[in-house]
Amino acid sequence: MKPIVILFGISILFGVYAAQSKANIGNTVITKWQGDKKSAISITFDDGIINQLTVAKPILDKLGLPATFFIITGKVQGAAPGKFIGRPEQEIIDETARVKTNEENFFERGSLIGFTGTTEALDYHSRAGSLFEAGKKEEAYQLLDEGYAKLRKGNLRNTDEIVFHNNPVDTTTWQQYKQYALQGHEIASHTVTHPRLAILDEPNLLYELEQSKADIEKYLGKEYTFSAECPYGTEDERVMAYAHTIYPALRNRMPESYLEEINRSSKANPETSQKEYVQWQRGPVNSVGMAEMKGWVDTCLAHDNMWLVLVFHGVNGIGWEPRTDTELEQYFDYMHDRVSDIWIATFGDVTKYIHERKNSKIKETMEGDTIAVTVSSDLDATTYDVPMTLKTYVPSTWKTAFLHKKWESDQELRLEIYNEAAGSYTLYPYRLGEGELVLTEFGVK
Numbered sequence: 001m002k003p004i005v006i007l008f009g010i011s012i013l014f015g016v017y018a019a020q021s022k023a024n025i026g027n028t029v030i031t032k033w034q035g036d037k038k039s040a041i042s043i044t045f046d047d048g049i050i051n052q053l054t055v056a057k058p059i060l061d062k063l064g065l066p067a068t069f070f071i072i073t074g075k076v077q078g079a080a081p082g083k084f085i086g087r088p089e090q091e092i093i094d095e096t097a098r099v100k101t102n103e104e105n106f107f108e109r110g111s112l113i114g115f116t117g118t119t120e121a122l123d124y125h126s127r128a129g130s131l132f133e134a135g136k137k138e139e140a141y142q143l144l145d146e147g148y149a150k151l152r153k154g155n156l157r158n159t160d161e162i163v164f165h166n167n168p169v170d171t172t173t174w175q176q177y178k179q180y181a182l183q184g185h186e187i188a189s190h191t192v193t194h195p196r197l198a199i200l201d202e203p204n205l206l207y208e209l210e211q212s213k214a215d216i217e218k219y220l221g222k223e224y225t226f227s228a229e230c231p232y233g234t235e236d237e238r239v240m241a242y243a244h245t246i247y248p249a250l251r252n253r254m255p256e257s258y259l260e261e262i263n264r265s266s267k268a269n270p271e272t273s274q275k276e277y278v279q280w281q282r283g284p285v286n287s288v289g290m291a292e293m294k295g296w297v298d299t300c301l302a303h304d305n306m307w308l309v310l311v312f313h314g315v316n317g318i319g320w321e322p323r324t325d326t327e328l329e330q331y332f333d334y335m336h337d338r339v340s341d342i343w344i345a346t347f348g349d350v351t352k353y354i355h356e357r358k359n360s361k362i363k364e365t366m367e368g369d370t371i372a373v374t375v376s377s378d379l380d381a382t383t384y385d386v387p388m389t390l391k392t393y394v395p396s397t398w399k400t401a402f403l404h405k406k407w408e409s410d411q412e413l414r415l416e417i418y419n420e421a422a423g424s425y426t427l428y429p430y431r432l433g434e435g436e437l438v439l440t441e442f443g444v445k
């Protein structure tokens with residue numbers, strides 16, 4: 001048989017080959033999800049809240065489930081704190097008495113007010129950001145004028161209410177995060193101070209994104225600088241343009257033509273999507289019952305293109321919309337019971353897998369009963385290090401298969417043979433950057 005070269009788009013071609021089982025032999029595809037599972041789930045937690053780590057994480061650890069924690073680095077001792085970058089603060093504050101807030105000065109004022117020292121000022125920052133992102137620019141300008149007028153008179157107060165990103169009892173150390181990462185969890189960026197990025201000027205916006213990344217790299221390592229979530233689920237165009245140049249993966253938005261993204265607030269039905277992948281984000285806030293949460297998992301399992309991304313916040317009374325440990329345990333158990341069909345992996349790992357699969361080319365050659373497979377990709381193998389699952393059709397007479405890794409001359413892996421209408425096949429892992437793979441019925445060793 002002549003070598004079959006299958007390029008990008010293999011899953012579309014696959015149908016053609018499937019019709020002829022014999023011609024199928026040697027045909028190799030990258031399965032849609034790792035382990036040839038039916039779908040994927042990523043469990044994510046925002047804001048680096050202490051109970052996520054001391055209450056939710058042990059439940060996950062007991063079940064062997066990894067999660068992604070988007071942390072606010074400025075809260076962690078040793079990291080660079082939040083700060084305002086720009087002209088002298090008093091100069092800006094004095095100017096607010098003479099010049100009303102407008103398009104020209106809005107971002108500078110929006111950046112500064114949160115750092116003027118009170119929780120009420122921080123609240124003005126958040127509310128102005130919320131109005132701005134809702135398209136209510138004039139109202140956002142007026143709100144800042146009101147806030148700065150109070151500031152000039154010394155009338156802004158500290159409220160007793162503890163805000164989730166400034167909670168004195170809510171502390172975690174880099175040593176703890178390092179340990180959590182080594183347990184298989186993803187620690188990722190949620191900026192330095194959790195601001196409304198859409199109303200920051202360029203230096204302050206860049207500081208929030210870059211300094212958070214720099215501290216994570218310094219304390220945990222470069223591998224944890226892959227994913228980020230910009231606060232408040234923002235999709236502001238200007239913010240996204242900056243953030244996409246700094247982080248390879250944003251939970252906020254993933255602009256891939258082959259992927260449909262359904263955000264937390266969207267009521268769109270993921271089951272009607274025709275895209276190859278659907279990233280379906282759901283937020284299990286307090287008003288969502290257990291039956292609905294379990295239903296998301298069931299919906300995911302009923303299709304082959306679905307990646308459920310769960311967005312948790314508070315746990316046991318600390319943080320926004322907290323869920324209890326009992327609820328979490330029940331929910332994670334439900335997922336764990338279905339783990340043979342669902343690939344549960346961190347946000348970063350699923351993103352990498354999809355990118356690897358969509359950006360790799362496979363070449364197979366057959367000589368006698370030996371199938372040789374090579375994979376090539378332009379992706380950086382040190383970043384894109386999640387093992388892909390390759391599926392190769394083998395002669396129906398094979399009772400077993402051996403995988404011989406040419407770059408590890410003494411390694412041989414015995415593989416299972418599975419059967420489906422299109423023929424017999426085997427599954428095996430492959431990491432980008434590895435060399436040629438050889439499959440034979442019997443080991444050569």
Ligand SMILES: [Zn+2]
Pocket residue numbers: 046047190194231232
């Ligand atoms: Zn947040």
